[in-house]
Structures are given as structure tokens and as C-alpha cells.
Amino acid sequence: MHANEAYSALMAHMRDVVALSQVSGLLGWDQETTMASGSAMQRSEWMRAMGSVIHAKRTDPRIGEWLAAIDMAGLDATGQGNLRIITREYERQSRVPAELAAEIARVTSASQGAWAKAREAGDFAGFQDTLSEVLNLRRQEAEALADGGDLYDALLGEYEPGMTAVELDVLLGNLRKGLVDLRLRVGESTVEIPDLQGSFSSDQQMLIARELAGAFGYDWSRGRLDLAVHPFSSGSFDDVRITTRVAENDPFNCAYSTIHEVGHAVYEQNIDRKHGLTPVGNGASMGVHESQSRIFENQIGRSRAFTGHLYRRMGAVFGDIGIESAERFYHVVNKLRRGFIRTEADEVQYNLHVLLRYDLERALIAGDLDVGDLEAAWNERFAADFGFAVEGAANGVLQDVHWPVGLMGYFPTYSLGNIYAGELYVGLRGDLPDLDDDLTRGDASKAVAWLGEKIHQHGGIYQPSQLIERAVGHAPTEEPLLAYLNHKFGGIYQI
């Protein structure tokens, strides 16, 4: 077979795989936003049937033949990106025995329900055996994937291709030191920041959410906004949907959930159209994806300039919100709060939650920590980094769905995303010195365009760290993120 023919045949095959995977994604969206509760059993049959079809296509032995016939050096960057992703997926699917994959699917599906019950009861001991089983299966999978290499790296590679635990240990270890130090200093500040009071109508919150999505470049002609219990963004190319939630006493929840998900969605929408329905037609990694949602939400959305705009819009829509100035509003938006829950944490403490999970799952995978000792280890680490004790397993080791469903090696991509966002924000500010003038008017388009050029358009062509390095000119470190946080919160808390 000629190399060009093999590449064309492979890409035609992958077009179906990508399309069918996107269909599965829509089924997931529908399940979370639209489906009636009584349709759940049938839906799981649909997902099983789709999964079976996609798996058969992903493990089609012709893929191996096509890959062998293609001359990688003869391809351009796009072709090489596609080949890299296809090869990785194919090797992954080939290395993991079908029985193990099926067993993992079965156990993690059941364990989610067991976890939900255990969390409600605050009973980690009752969930321990299930978690051990999940961990054991994922370690077996990691052994199959690692091919003699590091087990944690094998799992991490699924979410952040090319990243290693050795690199993470340095980046995240440094990040932890800086964050604990900053948290302690904020704790000693005498600055008092009030909370937002009152009730804010759902319709008005959604009006603002739609405005915000537009301000951050969301393309309404290729997506939609709905409500979901846990906001998410879903889809790629020409159908990228976002969800948000409304808490009547906290309009920031809706506003910043929306901006966060718009960050994910606009990334997907802005990938060069020519990559639609190809393997590089998705974001580069979980970490890079999170960098976009977080830079939209935090560095831009929670900036003094943009909160100035939001202050005026909220005043116009809700009437008097009881905060006397835009500067005060900026402080309220960015206030540090004592809390147990990762997903509710502020910019300073969020990554401390993630780093705790990273170190614990590293130890679990390495066999240095038993599941039986996990809760104690969690509580000890929490007290050390946050300065107060966990109250109950639902506020601690049982709070996240990730481990119960087998997502081990996933957590560090959250902090990597913040580290990438820190790097990108320096570059963005350097290239757009007058950005605040726009943000004050509620116009984020130049920032979005800068990210579009540096990150979005490329989709999955480059490895994540390579993509960031191309954008900022050097390998990413935690320093810009720490400098940004120290500067911002040093100002707000006068420390």
C-alpha cells in the first residue's frame, strides 16, 4: 500500500470514529440536561452499544497496517499530530486486554452508585473495599500500558500526553510551597471583605450568563446554554454546548461557572475548521483545556477591569446589590473563604486541594499508601495545608467522584491548567498592554483572539507542553502563576 493511500484510508476510518464518539458525547449531554429519569436503563444500553461499536473501530487491525505503511516524516504538522494521537490510542487499546477493559467499565459503573451512597452516609470505611477494587484494576491497566515504565505516568498520559510524574513533582511541589505561604499571609490580614447579600432571580442571572458567554466569544450559532446540576461543556467543532447552574443567593456561581465553561467551549469552537472530524480536532489535553477555562474565569473574568464591567451590569439588571463601589465588588468576587470543597475554592486555595489529591493518588498507585489509610492521610494533609480539620468524609476523602470512577492520574491536569494559564497570561498582557480598557467595557474579544491564535486554532496538533512552549517561548513553570496570585491577593488583602 502506498503511504498516501494508507493515510487517506486511515483518516476516513478515523472520521467515523470521531463522529461516533461525538454522538456518544451528545448522549451524555442529553442525559445530564434533557433526558427523563425513567430513560436511564435504556440509555445505558445505548451507551453500551455505542461503546462496543467505537471500540471495534478503534481496535480494527487495519489501523496497525495503515500505521505501518505511513511515512511519518512525509507528513506535515497536522498529519504528524493525527498520527501521534491515533498511534497512542491504538497502542492503548491494543495493550489493555479486552476482559480487563470490560471489568473496569463494569466495576467503575457500579462503584459510582456505591460512592454516592457512602458520601451521603459519610462512611468511607463502607466504601473502602470498592475503592480498593477500582484501584487494583487501574493499577493492572497501568501495568499493561506502562510496558515496564512508570505506572503513574501511564495513567497520566491518558489525560496529559507527554507529561511525567517526575516533572509534576517539581512543578506542583514548588506550587504548594508558594500557595501555603500565601494562604498563611492572607490569614493574617486584617482586611475584612463582606459577602453579597440578597436574592437574585433565575431569569436575570441567566440573562447575565448569556451576555457573559457572548462577551467571551461563544458562538451561539454552534451551541446552546442549558442548566445542569454540575456545569460542564460538551462537544467539539460545530456543536459545542455549555451548561450552568443558578443559586438564587449567589449570582457569582452562575456567572463564573458560565465563563469557565465558555473557556472550554470557545477553545473547541475556535479550532481551525479544517480539523473538524479528525483526531486533532479537539483540545490538546485536559491541562490545556483547563488553562483556557481558568484564564477566562480567573485571570480575565475576576480581574479588576472585568469585574468593574460586571459590577455595572449586575447593578443595572438586579438593581442595588448593596456594594458601594466597583473596587469593593472586585474584593467581594475574589474573597478567600474557609471551606472543605475543591469545586467551591477560591484561586489561592483551589490548587492546594488538587495537590493534596495528586500526592495521595501518587502514593496509592506506587503502593506506598493503602486505601485503608487513605482517609487518615487525607485529613492529616488537609489540616497541614488548610489550617483546620476536615469534618466528615463527605467534606473530605469522599467529596470527588474521580477516584470512585477510576479517574486516577487526572487531578494534576487541573493544576497544570492553572500553571499554563499563569504562563499564557504573562504573554497575553505583554502583547495587549491596553487590554484593561476593553475589559472594563466588558469586551474580552482581543484576549480571546490572542488565545485563539496561540492555542485554540491548533487543536491537538502539538503535545501540550510543546504547545505552551510555542506560545510563551519557554517550558512552563509555576512561577508566573505564583507571581500573579501574590500580586493580586497581596493587593486585595494589603499584605
Added chain:
Amino acid sequence: MHANEAYSALMAHMRDVVALSQVSGLLGWDQETTMASGSAMQRSEWMRAMGSVIHAKRTDPRIGEWLAAIDMAGLDATGQGNLRIITREYERQSRVPAELAAEIARVTSASQGAWAKAREAGDFAGFQDTLSEVLNLRRQEAEALADGGDLYDALLGEYEPGMTAVELDVLLGNLRKGLVDLRLRVGESTVEIPDLQGSFSSDQQMLIARELAGAFGYDWSRGRLDLAVHPFSSGSFDDVRITTRVAENDPFNCAYSTIHEVGHAVYEQNIDRKHGLTPVGNGASMGVHESQSRIFENQIGRSRAFTGHLYRRMGAVFGDIGIESAERFYHVVNKLRRGFIRTEADEVQYNLHVLLRYDLERALIAGDLDVGDLEAAWNERFAADFGFAVEGAANGVLQDVHWPVGLMGYFPTYSLGNIYAGELYVGLRGDLPDLDDDLTRGDASKAVAWLGEKIHQHGGIYQPSQLIERAVGHAPTEEPLLAYLNHKFGGIYQI
């Protein structure tokens, strides 16, 4: 292979086919109700990929081997029903050459757009060549399917298995005579019936729509109600969704569109659960489906008893609607109107629209009528049966999407549905003599339960005419429908 093993293997295979077909159905629902306009191109790629996967599974040569190994006589009624449906589908897929099927898909997809433009321009001549091409391809398909038999029967069999044109000619010919006669007599009546006047809010119409769906037994835990340009019901088993539309000046449109779609949906929802995800887990045919939507909408929904309930509910929700009594309201609901459009027609004239199309498409398929003469033939027949002249092709030969997309052999199932509904209504009234007491209170549950027992629960186990015969004790004829219409409209118009 043992017969039992073959049956189990076949049914496991079909479970995937059914599930994947249902996924395609959800994609269609999403496209009509939810999807953004800019997602259309990607969606067609999804449909193509799903169609390709489903086609490959439907034509899997193992199906032929399994079918050959199964002893039909050793199966119960459910097994025989499944075998009958699977065999029919497999033969259909095997007889039609893949290139012809692909060409039909390509041409009918493009012709829909051409038809929409031609209809807007009222230009049948400009659409003639496209329609000829579609007709030619469908005749080729019919030849492949008919295997020497009648071409029209081959097309009809796709929608109404077991029915033949010879039988239809008798049933529908008699029906036409009776309806033309009734229409003429109503035309000579001196009774004057007013129209509903005013504006009716969308929210209030949807409130009534939801009440009506509940009154007719729609299970909200396994479905939902949304808006669509052309109302439809979609899905089967545990996920059956309905749509409706709202016209601010005509609340009957929303109410009766809803009841009609609930008829389709409740049929699917009430099929015995054990048939879920199997070939018999759908309604028996298009005709039987339409019998349920029409008996819900017309015989029950437009009855004097049920309109009495609706009159009180509309008064309570909208306030004074300007109609002095329930009896008068019953007349307004059932008023005959002069009109060109099938989908807007009343109970008397609706089937005249269908019969016109049936006779014309019979002649087209038989080669007795050229597409070039179709518009003239339509207009001549319309004037004869309706008593006035068609004004423009958009009001005549171009009004329906069916022929442009290749749906030839489909139209008669609408009238068959009405004929079946006429038969079933006699049985239902005979078994439930006090039904009007319930309907007057807005309670259709006993009627729905009767239909559930006689029709719904059986799904596709029996051939359509066999199913109706089991329910009413004899082969269906047009006489009960005509007797019902003569009685009802004879009373309203005092003729």
C-alpha cells in the same frame, strides 16, 4: 448450530441494531428541537456514520446463517414476530443493491432542498425533473424488492407489512364515495358555526397541552414535551418524546397536535416492557400507529364529552373565550373548513386529501401517469373531490414533503389508520358504555387502557391487519369510520 443458540445470537445482535437505531432517532429529535443551526453539517456526518454502522449490522451475513438455523415453528408468538420482522428487513437490505440505496439516499437528501425552493416559488415545472429522478430510483428499488410481484405493494410493504394495493383499492375507493357524499351534504347545510376569536398566551396553551398529555396517559417519567415547527413523536420504550406547536390565535392547534402526538407516544410507551430493545418493541405499522394518534385526537379528543371538559378548562385558564356553551364549543372544534392543505383538514375532508395522493402515486408507480402530467391530474382530482380549484402549486402538488424525499407507498397508511380507528372505536364504545362520564371529567384512562390491552402491549408481534382483526373480531372495513362520521357530522350540521 442449535436453533436456540442461533435465536439467542440473533437477538443479541438485534439488540445492538435496535439500540443504535434508537440513538439515530434521538439525533433526529435533537436536530428538530434543540440543535443550533450551525451544527447541521456536522450532524449530517453523524447521521452518515450511524447509518453506515447500522447498515453494516443489518446486512451482517451471520443474520442469514442464524435465520437458516432457527426453527420458526419452535418459537412462541413473540419469537415468531421477531423473526418475521428480522427476515423482512434482512431480505429488504439484501435485495436492494448497495449502490442503489446510496444513490437514493443522496438524491432524496438533495431533493428535499430543491422541493422547499420550488414550493416557495410555486414552481412545479422547475421541480419536475428532480421528482422524476426520485420516482425512477424508487421504481428501481421496488423492482428489486418485488421479486416479480407488484411494484406498489413492494413499497407499501415497508410501511404497512402484509397490506396490498388490491385491498386498498377496495377500502379506499369505498371510503372516497362516502366522504365525497358527506362533504356535499355538509355543504348544503344551513347551520353556521363561528370561529374562535382572540389571542391565547403561549404559557397557558402549554399548560393545557401538558394537562392533556397527562389525561391521555403520557408517562412523563419516560419522556418530555418540547416545541417544534412540525409536531412529531419520537422514540420508543423508555424514552418517547413528543413535540407540539403554539399559534397564539388558535389554541386548538396546540391542544389537538399534542393529543395526536400523545397517541403515538403512549402506544410506544405501553408496549410490553419485555419487548424493549427487540424488533417487536415498536408499533406494528404506520397505519396502526396512525390509528392510535387519530382515535386519541378525533374519536375521543373531539367527542362531545371530551370537548365539554376542554371547554371548561380553556375557560378556567384563558378566561372568557367568547363561546356561550359546551355544545357550541363542540361545534367550533369540529367545524368543516374549506382548505387546500392536508395537515390542516378536518375529520371529513382529511382522508379525501390522502386518497387523492394514493391514486396519483399508484398511477405514477404503475407508469400510467407521467410526472409531467402530475400537477394537472392533481388539480383535476382536487376540484372533483373538494368542489373548488387549487390556487398555486404550493397549495397543491408541492404541499407535502413525502414524494420529494421518496416516501411513495406511505400516504395510504394515514387513511388505513383512520379506518382502523373507526373499527377500534366501535369495540371500545361497546366495552365501555359509560365512557362519556369519564371523558366529561377529562379522564381518558379507561379508553387508553382498552387500547393498551387490545393494541399497544403487543408491539410488533402481529401483522397490522391481524392485530386489528384480533381486537375487533373481523377484517377491518371502512364502514365503521363512515358510519361514525355520518352520525357525528350529521348531528352537528343537522343533515
